[in-house]
Amino acid sequence: MANGFRKNLLVQVAQMINLEITKLVLKAFAKRIPFFRGLLWWLRSLRKSSILHGMTSREEQQYCRSYTHDTYTGIGEIVDLGCWLGSTTIPLAQGLRKNLNRYTRRERIHAYDLFLWEKWMDPYMPGCRKTYSPGESFLGEYKARTRKYSSLIRIYPGDLHQLGWIGKPIEFLLVDAMKSQELAESIVKCFYPSLIPEKSLLLHQDFKHFYTSWIHLIQYRLRDYFSFETDIPNSSSVVFRLKKRLEYDPSVVDFKSFTDREVDQAFDYSMALVGGNNSNIAAAKVMYFIHQDRTVEAKRVLDGFYHDGFAKESELAICEQRLAGTLVRAAIQSDSEQLV
Ligand SMILES: C[S@@+](CC[C@H](N)C(=O)[O-])C[C@H]1O[C@@H](n2cnc3c(N)ncnc32)[C@H](O)[C@@H]1O
Numbered sequence: 239m240a241n242g243f244r245k246n247l248l249v250q251v252a253q254m255i256n257l258e259i260t261k262l263v264l265k266a267f268a269k270r271i272p273f274f275r276g277l278l279w280w281l282r283s284l285r286k287s288s289i290l291h292g293m294t295s296r297e298e299q300q301y302c303r304s305y306t307h308d309t310y311t312g313i314g315e316i317v318d319l320g321c322w323l324g325s326t327t328i329p330l331a332q333g334l335r336k337n338l339n340r341y342t343r344r345e346r347i348h349a350y351d352l353f354l355w356e357k358w359m360d361p362y363m364p365g366c367r368k369t370y371s372p373g374e375s376f377l378g379e380y381k382a383r384t385r386k387y388s389s390l391i392r393i394y395p396g397d398l399h400q401l402g403w404i405g406k407p408i409e410f411l412l413v414d415a416m417k418s419q420e421l422a423e424s425i426v427k428c429f430y431p432s433l434i435p436e437k438s439l440l441l442h443q444d445f446k447h448f449y450t451s452w453i454h455l456i457q458y459r460l461r462d463y464f465s466f467e468t469d470i471p472n473s474s475s476v477v478f479r480l481k482k483r484l485e486y487d488p489s490v491v492d493f494k495s496f497t498d499r500e501v502d503q504a505f506d507y508s509m510a511l512v513g514g515n516n517s518n519i520a521a522a523k524v525m526y527f528i529h530q531d532r533t534v535e536a537k538r539v540l541d542g543f544y545h546d547g548f549a550k551e552s553e554l555a556i557c558e559q560r561l562a563g564t565l566v567r568a569a570i571q572s573d574s575e576q577l578v
Pocket residue numbers: 291292293294319320321322323324325326350351352353354396397398399414415417421443
């Protein structure tokens with residue numbers, strides 16, 4: 239009886255192993271044929287239809303997953319700047335885990351964030367494990383969400399200004415932390431020089447976001463170094479590929495040295511990359527002048543975009559509101575100065 243049970247168990251285990259091997263062989267074979275590769279990805283995306291909590295769209299998450307699964311070679315590291323709740327780290331890790339290339343996967347994803355809750359994050363609280371107050375650490379939340387992949391990830395809690403980079407070659411750099419000119423400078427200085435010519439991809443998650451106007455100035459001055467790779471649909475992300483070795487040159491981030499003519503050229507260049515009239519990139523141009531307190535110029539540029547038919551139902555509306563607020567404040571200030 240005991241012998242019969244053991245034999246049965248052994249047969250079942252052997253059948254399971256056999257089935258897994260057959261599945262692996264079929265998958266490896268199918269991946270070599272484009273039609274089957276597409277089919278596999280489609281089936282996989284159906285299985286992973288639940289979108290991860292964060293500020294990324296399904297398309298951005300799928301891009302990260304398929305990049306590390308199909309394209310990543312392992313000659314450099316994967317860096318996720320501004321990883322927040324892990325909505326890019328997790329798909330990067332999911333793809334990496336299934337990548338069949340031979341290289342060590344341990345701590346290949348380097349995830350940077352302050353991990354400190356801010357007021358503007360409140361609308362995303364409902365998807366979190368607990369309630370956070372401004373200034374409170376959400377590092378535990380990030381660790382819990384990414385626990386399944388923890389061996390693949392090295393976490394860098396803190397200010398990336400101070401943390402910098404360990405200097406290893408970077409094969410994939412995801413940037414969602416160029417939130418100020420100072421951060422943009424740090425990232426260009428510490429991370430860009432580690433990108434590998436012809437190989438590395440740079441994903442700017444804020445390329446089509448109104449606030450971060452300096453991204454366009456930087457990418458314009460570096461236009462000989464990067465080629466356009468892709469514009470991820472239904473997202474703000476645009477991906478570039480490094481063409482040739484890039485040393486840090488402070489003039490690239492010398493934002494005061496940009497003439498208005500060069501600013502025009504930079505935004506024209508960005509718009510052309512994504513196929514023309516993009517209202518959010520237009521909004522970033524308006525924001526460039528708002529950041530500089532040049533409200534008259536900002537208004538002129540905004541009206542020009544509206545005149546040219548750019549969609550009002552876009553981030554241009556946010557700039558319009560900000561501009562109105564700035565103009566009202568300026569009027570109050572001038573009135574009170576005249577009263578004094
Ligand atoms: C827009 S959120 C990132 C969202 C995330 N990429 C997503 O799509 O779900 C920007 C992140 O940058 C982080 N950040 C801002 N300044 C930083 C700094 N100086 N060092 C490190 N991280 C920073 C913030 O804490 C925040 O989590």
